[in-house]
Amino acid sequence: QLQLVESGGGLVQPGGSLRLSCAAYGSTLEFNGVGWFRQVPGKEREGVACISSSSVTTNYADFVKGRFTISRDNAKNTVYLQMNSLESEDTAVYYCAVDRYATVKGTCAMPAALAWGQGTQVTVSS
Numbered sequence: 538q539l540q541l542v543e544s545g546g547g548l549v550q551p552g553g554s555l556r557l558s559c560a561a562y563g564s565t566l567e568f569n570g571v572g573w574f575r576q577v578p579g580k581e582r583e584g585v586a587c588i589s590s591s592s593v594t595t596n597y598a599d600f601v602k603g604r605f606t607i608s609r610d611n612a613k614n615t616v617y618l619q620m621n622s623l624e625s626e627d628t629a630v631y632y633c634a635v636d637r638y639a640t641v642k643g644t645c646a647m648p649a650a651l652a653w654g655q656g657t658q659v660t661v662s663s
Contacts (some may be wrong), residue, residue, distance in 0.1 A: 538563050538564070539561060539562070539563050539635060539651055539652045540561070540563050540652065541560070541561055541562075541633050541634070541635065541652050541653065541654035541655075542559070542560050543557060543558065543559050543631065543632065543654040543655065543656060543657040544557070544558050544560070544657060545558050545657060546631060546657030546658045546659045546660075547658075547659070547660070548660045548661075548662065549623055549659070549660070549661055550661070550662070550663050551623060551624060551625060551661055551662075551663055552623065553623050553661070554620060554621045554622075554623065555623065556617055556618070556619050556620070557573065557617065557618040557620065557631055557633075557657060557659075558615055558616075558617055559571065559573070559615060559617070559618075559633030559654060560614060561614045561652075562614075565611075566590075566611060566635060568590050568639055569590055569635045569636055569637065569638070570587060570588065570589050570590055570635075570636040570639055570640055570641035570647075571587065571588055571609060571616040571634070572584060572585075572586065572587035572588075572633065572634050572636065572641065572647055572650075573585040573586050573587070573607060573616075573631060573632070573633050573645075574631070574632045574633075574634060574645070575627075575629035575630065575631045576630050576656075577628065577629045577630075582632070584598055584644055585597070585598050585601055585605065585631070585645070586598065586601060586605055586606075586607040586618060586645065587636075587641040587642070587645035587647075588609055588616065588641065589639060589641050590639035590640075591639070592608070594641055595607050596641055596642070596644075596645055598645070600626075601627075604620065604622045604623075605618060605619065605620050605621070606619040606621075618631070618633075623659075623661045625661050625662060627659060627661050628659060628660050628661050629659060630656040630657065630658050631657050631658075631659055632653055632654050632656045633653070633654045634647050634650040634651075634652065635650060635651045635652050636651065637649050637650070637651050
């Protein structure tokens with residue numbers, strides 16, 4: 538059974554950087570699109586970035602373009618989210634999800650995700 542484990546969250550000052558990791562266990566990610574999402578209390582979960590199985594396609598939400606980079610290492614069964622120039626508005630719980638498809642949507646929506654991680658807290662504060 539596919540399980541996802543996020544790591545790399547924490548407290549960082551505005552302008553700082555973090556790299557989140559999403560490691561998969563129990564099954565390979567090689568043939569699936571993967572996305573990062575975030576959620577704050579009282580708001581709906583929103584797509585942040587996603588990447589196709591072959592890494593040919595990457596999509597980003599407008600609010601992270603130019604600051605965040607999604608990548609994957611299929612040999613390590615892991616997807617990363619490099620977050621630079623962090624802002625207080627980036628504070629949220631970040632989740633990764635694996636889609637049942639190899640391609641990804643422009644919005645990164647994954648209504649038929651195979652699995653979600655438990656989330657990792659990112660707090661941007663001085």
